[in-house]
Amino acid sequence: MKDKINKRWAVVGFIWAGVIFLTWWNIDTMDRIKSPRERREISHLESQFVQYHSENISSVMKKRALFCQSIESLKLGCLSVENQLRSLAMTYDFKAFKTECQPGEDNTGSMPVKLSLQGPFERTLKLMGVLQKDYPYLLIKQVEMIPYDQAGNIKIRILFSYRYRIGSDGLTT
Amino acid sequence: MNMIKQRNTLTTIVNNEDLSFVVPGPSGEVRILESISLDQFLNGDRGPDPVPEELSNRVNSLLIVPDYWFGNVTYKFQSRKKSIIEAFIERKLLADHPDLPDIKYFFGYIPHEINQKEKGLYVYFLQESKSFQLYAQLVKYDLTPHCITAPAFVWGEKLREKIPDFHNGGKCLVNMLSKECLLYFFFQGFFLFSRSIIFPDTQMESSEKLNTLTYEINQSFHLFSQKAKAGIDQVYTASSKQIDAGELSDTLGRAVKKLEDLGGNRQNAPAMGKHLGAAERFSLSDLSPSRKFLSVLHQQQRKEMEWVPVQTVGIAVGLILLLIFGAESFFLWKFSQPSLLPTARAGNMAETDPSQTILKYNEALDFLASESARPSPQDTILKVVKSLPANFVIKEMTVEVEGTPAVHIKGVMKAPGPEKLKNSIGYILDNLKKYFQGALSLSLQNIDVELDKFSDMQQGYQKYMVKFGFNLP
Numbered sequence: 307m308k309d310k311i312n313k314r315w316a317v318v319g320f321i322w323a324g325v326i327f328l329t330w331w332n333i334d335t336m337d338r339i340k341s342p343r344e345r346r347e348i349s350h351l352e353s354q355f356v357q358y359h360s361e362n363i364s365s366v367m368k369k370r371a372l373f374c375q376s377i378e379s380l381k382l383g384c385l386s387v388e389n390q391l392r393s394l395a396m397t398y399d400f401k402a403f404k405t406e407c408q409p410g411e412d413n414t415g416s417m418p419v420k421l422s423l424q425g426p427f428e429r430t431l432k433l434m435g436v437l438q439k440d441y442p443y444l445l446i447k448q449v450e451m452i453p454y455d456q457a458g459n460i461k462i463r464i465l466f467s468y469r470y471r472i473g474s475d476g477l478t479t
Numbered sequence: 480m481n482m483i484k485q486r487n488t489l490t491t492i493v494n495n496e497d498l499s500f501v502v503p504g505p506s507g508e509v510r511i512l513e514s515i516s517l518d519q520f521l522n523g524d525r526g527p528d529p530v531p532e533e534l535s536n537r538v539n540s541l542l543i544v545p546d547y548w549f550g551n552v553t554y555k556f557q558s559r560k561k562s563i564i565e566a567f568i569e570r571k572l573l574a575d576h577p578d579l580p581d582i583k584y585f586f587g588y589i590p591h592e593i594n595q596k597e598k599g600l601y602v603y604f605l606q607e608s609k610s611f612q613l614y615a616q617l618v619k620y621d622l623t624p625h626c627i628t629a630p631a632f633v634w635g636e637k638l639r640e641k642i643p644d645f646h647n648g649g650k651c652l653v654n655m656l657s658k659e660c661l662l663y664f665f666f667q668g669f670f671l672f673s674r675s676i677i678f679p680d681t682q683m684e685s686s687e688k689l690n691t692l693t694y695e696i697n698q699s700f701h702l703f704s705q706k707a708k709a710g711i712d713q714v715y716t717a718s719s720k721q722i723d724a725g726e727l728s729d730t731l732g733r734a735v736k737k738l739e740d741l742g743g744n745r746q747n748a749p750a751m752g753k754h755l756g757a758a759e760r761f762s763l764s765d766l767s768p769s770r771k772f773l774s775v776l777h778q779q780q781r782k783e784m785e786w787v788p789v790q791t792v793g794i795a796v797g798l799i800l801l802l803i804f805g806a807e808s809f810f811l812w813k814f815s816q817p818s819l820l821p822t823a824r825a826g827n828m829a830e831t832d833p834s835q836t837i838l839k840y841n842e843a844l845d846f847l848a849s850e851s852a853r854p855s856p857q858d859t860i861l862k863v864v865k866s867l868p869a870n871f872v873i874k875e876m877t878v879e880v881e882g883t884p885a886v887h888i889k890g891v892m893k894a895p896g897p898e899k900l901k902n903s904i905g906y907i908l909d910n911l912k913k914y915f916q917g918a919l920s921l922s923l924q925n926i927d928v929e930l931d932k933f934s935d936m937q938q939g940y941q942k943y944m945v946k947f948g949f950n951l952p
Contacts, residue, residue: 311783311786311787311790314787314790314794315790317790317794318790318793318794318797321793321794321797321798321801322793322797324797324801325797325800325801325804328801328804328805328807328808329804331808332804332807332808332811335808335811335812335815336811338815339811339814339815348834349833349834352833352834352836352837353833355833355837356833356836356837363836363840366840366843366844366847367839367840367843369843369847370842370843370846370847373846373850431857431860431861434856434857434860435857438855438856438857442850445880445881446856446880447879447880447881448877448878448879448880448881449856449860449877449878449880450875450876450877450878451860451873451875451876451877452874452875452876453872453873453874467881
């Protein structure tokens with residue numbers, strides 16, 4: 307009798323184990339079916355978003371690209387920056403122009419550039435405005451100003467972080 | 480279904496030191512498969528195969544033991560809680576029968592009211608030591624009985640069905656068999672005791688038998704009145720050819736009713752037949768498990784049996800769920816085949832991944848937001864210059880944009896005295912607070928002032944070296 311009861315319990319246990327296994331298997335299968343569908347729906351929504359906002363996305367991406375200059379090599383990048391800064395200094399008639407570019411060995415995407423020059427205070431402000439507006443890849447980290455005469459001329463030292471990206475699409479100015 | 484069940488069942492009957500195995504025949508009749516000596520069966524003297532092979536696959540649905548193997552007693556007991564009642568009965572039985580330790584496993588009880596104020600328990604139990612041995616032997620040979628009863632309990636149930644006022648007063652049943660007469664006494668619907676009157680001489684004349692029977696019945700009436708403190712209300716007789724109910728009525732001096740005259744069901748069902756003693760008048764339907772005659776079962780087995788419906792329901796529900804979930808699994812498996820799944824992914828791969836575009840777009844927005852939040856050095860310098868009074872000459876100014884944005888200024892301030900100097904510094908602070916709202920560390924304590932040692936008092940003015948710095952908001 308005891309054996310029979312135990313056997314029946316074993317049968318009950320076996321059947322219910324089967325029920326639990328099938329429940330788990332069914333849920334798992336449903337998840338497996340559901341996941342690609344959800345992915346497809348999300349992908350569809352993303353495509354629609356990209357499609358409807360393509361102009362805005364393109365504009366933002368272009369703006370973002372301006373914050374990083376595409377160069378072929380670090381040294382060429384340095385030369386390019388020095389050239390641009392020299393050109394600006396000449397445009398605004400600054401004196402005692404000096405730059406110091408220190409390309410490191412690791413391509414971290416940015417390198418320090420030091421600029422020293424002398425000139426009137428007002429033009430210094432204009433120079434900084436132009437740098438901020440037209441040269442967004444030259445991030446100003448520090449500005450040091452020391453007046454040295456009564457005429458309003460000052461010595462300026464600006465420390466930049468030059469942001470670059472090594473690429474083959476040439477120099478961008 | 481019931482027929483199949485019944486065909487696989489077996490009834491075991493103990494009669495006159497014999498153990499009989501009774502099985503239903505193919506056409507519903509009763510067949511005694513084998514009768515063996517009870518003592519031999521109990522002592523294991525029947526060799527390696529003590530039970531017929533034909534019984535091996537049958538369920539022993541019932542064991543009928545002689546009436547005297549059962550005892551009964553009525554206890555006054557107020558509680559109706561099962562656990563308390565059972566513990567009480569076990570304790571009582573063990574106290575009354577210390578030589579029968581197994582008595583606590585084989586008892587049954589019926590709660591009832593002794594009178595209007597008192598509650599009681601009618602307890603019936605196996606009291607014959609052989610009964611425990613027999614149960615153990617049957618278990619050993621996989622013939623565990625599903626219930627154990629006595630002919631008196633089966634008669635009790637039959638009488639309950641036929642006699643409407645069976646629960647009132649005392650009732651006597653005279654069951655005449657070929658070689659003996661069995662007397663059953665019931666009080667308030669409960670079996671009290673039975674007696675067996677054996678007629679030793681089969682050639683005994685009918686009148687002699689009647690006289691003997693009348694004497695024994697009258698003696699039993701006295702015993703009944705002593706036990707029940709009440710008299711017999713009605714005497715019934717089961718079918719008998721030897722003694723007529725009318726004759727018995729005359730000799731007893733009270734009405735005797737024939738049980739057959741009272742009607743009832745299953746009149747045509749075949750009886751067990753001779754050689755089964757007290758059980759020979761019962762049909763298979765009388766002994767069906769659906770009948771509610773009193774019976775006992777090993778307590779442990781009873782508890783196990785209580786789980787059988789749970790198991791049955793568990794198996795049935797489990798199988799139904801298994802079937803449903805199995806069908807669902809099959810459907811899902813078919814549905815999850817690669818050919819049925821959408822092939823959007825392959826198409827998307829060919830185009831630019833929109834999620835990558837959105838990711839880059841988000842990164843670009845974050846970057847532009849952080850850039851726009853960066854303080855402009857040009858604006859900062861302009862605001863600082865606007866904040867300074869005319870008597871302040873900048874000697875050095877540093878604007879930090881990275882890390883913790885801050886401004887550091889060194890300068891010379893001309894003032895006629897400390898009071899005016901203080902006013903000028905207050906002016907600077909007020910302006911700075913106006914232009915750089917939220918800037919921390921803008922207070923008088925953060926401004927370092929000292930007298931310029933290398934300058935003399937000129938035109939009533941003194942030069943002061945002023946140095947201060949503050950973090951940009």
